[in-house]
Amino acid sequence: MPPGPLVYSSLPLAFLQSCHAIALLQTQRRFVAVHIEARTMKIESVDFYYLSMPEVLDIGDGSQDALLVRVAAGEHVGWGECEAAPLVSIASLVCPMSHSACKPVEASVLGQTIDSVDDIRKIGNLVRTNSLDLLQADHTFSGIDIALWDFLGRRLGEPVWKLLGYNKCFGKMPYASVLFGDTANETLLKAKTIVKQGFRAAKFGWGKFGLTSVEDDRAQLHAAREGLGQDGILLVDAGTVWNTDVDAARARLKVLKEVRATWLEEPFVSGALSEYHMLSMESAPVGLAGGEGCHNFHMAKHMIDLAGLQFIQIDAGRIGGITIAKDVADYAVAKGVTYVNHTFTSNLALSASLQPFAGLESHTICEFPTELKSLAMAMTKNHIVPDDNGILHVPDAPGLGIEPDLQGIGPYLVESEIRVRGKQLYKTPPLR
């Protein structure tokens, strides 16, 4: 955990100590409602649903499968989502204990009290202690943490961003997040389409970018700039393609400056702090962006402190959920680094990714995947779409403000089963 002063620096201590204080600020009806809720609730179930497109393609599109999480206590539920590798996160939820610091994730969640935001942090700390040697646990718990925030928001009738301590949430400028085209011309057409859709910013990433020649990349980048027009905000995602090769990244700086890219994202893997820092010394005015690979607060802190980043990108579905993502947002504010969400799956994950910086007025830009597979759209009844001015608004509704579509999900449900010593440890639970 981060040191005291960094934790929820924008959240009054009294608020953390008793979430029920919210009730006092509400109308009589709401107060009654919250009064009824004031009894202690214990988490009764954690259900994981593995969803997938019928065919998963070998492309950098994270919307091809999903792991939907449902937590329940009493008559209340909350929904969340883990990022990537559903089967592995399922296994880490239910696996037999290896030793005292390698327990299945559910062992630290089931039966725990869930009455306040403080309880969510307590549960997360418990998971990190009891599953210290279970590497996958951070990804697995991320979806549970998200579901617990949704649960608490629904139960208390408040949007998550309010429970996080924000009094107001601010519209974000979405960038259309798409893959590079196979050819420069395809990228040009994608960029033009994005402009027609009303976006003022676009991010191109993955595909062959960085893998072939600097000249190929130059053609791709100029095509993107041409398609976006001179005023469009152009962002570039290298997807860790150069691993730790500073020279390979450096070779692209000239053209990135030519096309006035706002940022170069993930030139290297998340741990390559010194390589990031070396590149940052030469990249201005192109900023460096990164952080989606961080799976705990410390990794993000190190990237903010040591990698020369201008933008820290956090996936709430990986870093340990909304709780840790908010810690990072607070730390980014303190250090003058801009927080940006990372998300590439459903609108449930999108809402979760937006909550941690919903109340940061000057952190305006946000990721908004626009080439989602049908699964990601079918997963929820409602969707987050830009308004007429192209601005994205975090839902002003209880919890995450996104309703799973159980009927829509049905066709994508992947029946799975894990048996150990003849005993069924996991079987896809019924959708409910």
Place this chain on the structure above:
Amino acid sequence: MPPGPLVYSSLPLAFLQSCHAIALLQTQRRFVAVHIEARTMKIESVDFYYLSMPEVLDIGDGSQDALLVRVAAGEHVGWGECEAAPLVSIASLVCPMSHSACKPVEASVLGQTIDSVDDIRKIGNLVRTNSLDLLQADHTFSGIDIALWDFLGRRLGEPVWKLLGYNKCFGKMPYASVLFGDTANETLLKAKTIVKQGFRAAKFGWGKFGLTSVEDDRAQLHAAREGLGQDGILLVDAGTVWNTDVDAARARLKVLKEVRATWLEEPFVSGALSEYHMLSMESAPVGLAGGEGCHNFHMAKHMIDLAGLQFIQIDAGRIGGITIAKDVADYAVAKGVTYVNHTFTSNLALSASLQPFAGLESHTICEFPTELKSLAMAMTKNHIVPDDNGILHVPDAPGLGIEPDLQGIGPYLVESEIRVRGKQLYKTPPLR
């Protein structure tokens, strides 16, 4: 990956380029043998065997289960071991692809060429790229990397430490690695037993240490010192008990100095670089030790560079295998930090953990778990034991020099099965 100059700095480039050069140094008979082997081999199978004690206790003893790894190509095999959470690593071996950077680990291993040490690094790089977003992959591949080194050593008739570029291997002084007793008196008796067994060093860890009062810890530490005698080397493992709480750790420094502890291990979680560094400013002459939680080269590099460590402890079964562990050993040498193995399971894992620093004469101390459960002893036909002078020797035999005992393993085999969409993705393979 680490930058070029750090990779195998002690390994001649020509050696890396062609492992078959070894053959030229061998006798005619060996040359013929290697000549026969010089044909290109592709990895045909990767088998994971989940082993466990009938009952796993809620204590900090990592020898209660194991994940044994077998790789095979042609008539050759190699054996390795992944650290902790066998079911989760099994799932990450065989899970369906989520997207291009989240593939099952076996997708980057099966069918790959395995003729030289260079091939092992290539396969590891492929896994890290293709399974970038699969968090568990580092732990999973660790066991495979270990098995590939064993495979290559057996195939070429050389111990792994020679393939790593060491000309000579040096005896290590083992410390008996045990859990604190439930009471100070129990710890006293454990320490006396250790001395009787011929050990000159002992590490006490986990249990209630750090969880109750400073006075309780004081009693435990003085009991350990009394039992070891004034000349014994006393090491203390806090097992991350204080998470990031520098004050809690600081409160134990006085007594750690009183009992002349050589190191304090893992006061904090691996990512807490600044907290480690703060404590290190006050801890001398007690050194700080840590690093077992590192699951890639970068994390270990950051701990060496930024945490004020005197000792970097690497578990080859977590960090990405022997390949990455050797990178860390090279880096530790360059930075004047002492490399120590971390291991707490079978003698196969012990041998793997020793190889990366087998040739470092001045890095003498090594972990040697002495309270292994029957599973860990039954897993191998031969065992690594200290000589009459209490010195441990890395096996001077092909590969890891440890022979799995398939008959001994049988009773501990945990039959497991994973089914997705009705298709069996994993079933415990036959022992062979």
